[in-house]
Amino acid sequence: MSKRDYYEVLGVSRDVDDKELKKAYRRLAMQNHPDRNPDDAEAEARFKEAAEAYEVLSDAQKRARYDRFGHEGVRGAAGPGAGFHSMDDIFSQFGDIFGDMFGFGGGGRRSRGGPQRGSDLREDLKLSFKEAAFGTSKTISVVRHVDCETCSGSGARPGTEPVTCSTCQGRGQINHSQGFFTLTSTCPHCQGSGKRIEDPCGDCRGSGKQRSTREVSVTIPAGVDTGMRLRLSGEGEAGSRGGPPGDLYVFIHVEPSEVFERDNEHLHLRQPISFVQAILGAEIEIPTLENNETITVKAGTQYGDTLVLKNQGLARVQGSGRGNLVVHFAVEIPSKVSSKERELLEGYAEAQGIPVKKGGFFNKLKDKIG
Numbered sequence: 001m002s003k004r005d006y007y008e009v010l011g012v013s014r015d016v017d018d019k020e021l022k023k024a025y026r027r028l029a030m031q032n033h034p035d036r037n038p039d040d041a042e043a044e045a046r047f048k049e050a051a052e053a054y055e056v057l058s059d060a061q062k063r064a065r066y067d068r069f070g071h072e073g074v075r076g077a078a079g080p081g082a083g084f085h086s087m088d089d090i091f092s093q094f095g096d097i098f099g100d101m102f103g104f105g106g107g108g109r110r111s112r113g114g115p116q117r118g119s120d121l122r123e124d125l126k127l128s129f130k131e132a133a134f135g136t137s138k139t140i141s142v143v144r145h146v147d148c149e150t151c152s153g154s155g156a157r158p159g160t161e162p163v164t165c166s167t168c169q170g171r172g173q174i175n176h177s178q179g180f181f182t183l184t185s186t187c188p189h190c191q192g193s194g195k196r197i198e199d200p201c202g203d204c205r206g207s208g209k210q211r212s213t214r215e216v217s218v219t220i221p222a223g224v225d226t227g228m229r230l231r232l233s234g235e236g237e238a239g240s241r242g243g244p245p246g247d248l249y250v251f252i253h254v255e256p257s258e259v260f261e262r263d264n265e266h267l268h269l270r271q272p273i274s275f276v277q278a279i280l281g282a283e284i285e286i287p288t289l290e291n292n293e294t295i296t297v298k299a300g301t302q303y304g305d306t307l308v309l310k311n312q313g314l315a316r317v318q319g320s321g322r323g324n325l326v327v328h329f330a331v332e333i334p335s336k337v338s339s340k341e342r343e344l345l346e347g348y349a350e351a352q353g354i355p356v357k358k359g360g361f362f363n364k365l366k367d368k369i370g
């Protein structure tokens with residue numbers, strides 16, 4: 001079957017500008033829209049043909065190739081046919097054009113009657129610092145909406161049936177004329193289901209759904225941090241009419257550590273040391289993630305000097321290995337010294353020729369006594 005000329009399909013001249021092109025396409029798309037022509041294969045074919053023509057002519061490069069080489073010029077990966085295997089492809093690509101005409105938020109098409117994926121669910125999960133550091137497994141209770149057992153999800157009292165909505169005659173949508181256009185929106189009386197329940201089920205009050213709590217076990221990988229989320233595929237709300245279930249997103253909140261400061265996969269430790277240890281050096285014990293470890297404070301350590309312990313930080317959730325543990329030395333100066341200590345320090349000051357304020361009460365007393 002030979003293809004019709006794209007300009008002919010859209011009923012426009014070869015020098016049409018973008019604005020006129022879009023207008024022509026909108027007009028055709030509206031006329032042949034599947035929601036207005038249910039089960040009309042010819043309308044659907046025209047709808048697809050128009051979308052294909054518009055896809056090429058609205059793209060300057062494709063249009064130039066088409067003008068020079070015809071259909072041959074736009075065949076293949078970049079050309080039409082690649083993109084439009086289904087109506088949904090058209091809606092996802094040109095949805096913005098339909099969006100303002102049909103009242104479909106975001107350009108989508110309501111899949112009336114067809115399978116619908118269940119909604120995603122969100123649960124928040126609080127973890128202690130240790131749990132996050134080493135990974136754990138948790139059981140969380142997830143509340144989902146499942147078909148009411150009493151009415152098997154119909155929402156109607158057992159023994160009765162939902163009736164066709166009289167407002168929309170079962171279409172689920174209603175049309176309003178607004179000037180030149182006809183706008184379509186979801187029927188407010190049946191929320192798009194096309195059915196109404198006259199005698200609602202007593203257990204679900206007509207919703208057809210009941211709450212059910214399910215325990216879901218979640219494996220938490222080592223190294224997770226606040227703000228991360230885990231996706232549990234298929235653990236969300238059940239789909240309807242045979243659609244797949246949604247996903248469950250577990251949002252992680254990690255309590256801060258009392259010992260370490262966290263910086264992604266790295267840990268920081270503020271380690272106080274005496275000024276004497278800073279001057280003379282020392283072996284000290286510090287806390288690490290797993291246990292305690294002895295490290296060496298080098299002689300002459302200054303306030304704020306750091307020691308990096310490689311691979312003693314947290315596991316990288318994405319990627320491999322661990323971060324580092326960075327020890328920050330906080331040199332502490334005693335606020336009080338005994339007279340004995342004072343004597344020693346004064347001796348040091350004297351040896352260094354450093355002028356210092358001499359003597360406390362006892363020293364003065366000692367000086368007087370001689």
Ligand SMILES: [Zn+2]
Pocket residue numbers: 165166167168169170171172173187188189190191192193194195
């Ligand atoms: Zn209705």
Ligand SMILES: [Zn+2]
Pocket residue numbers: 148149150151152153154155156201202203204205206207208209
């Ligand atoms: Zn029920």
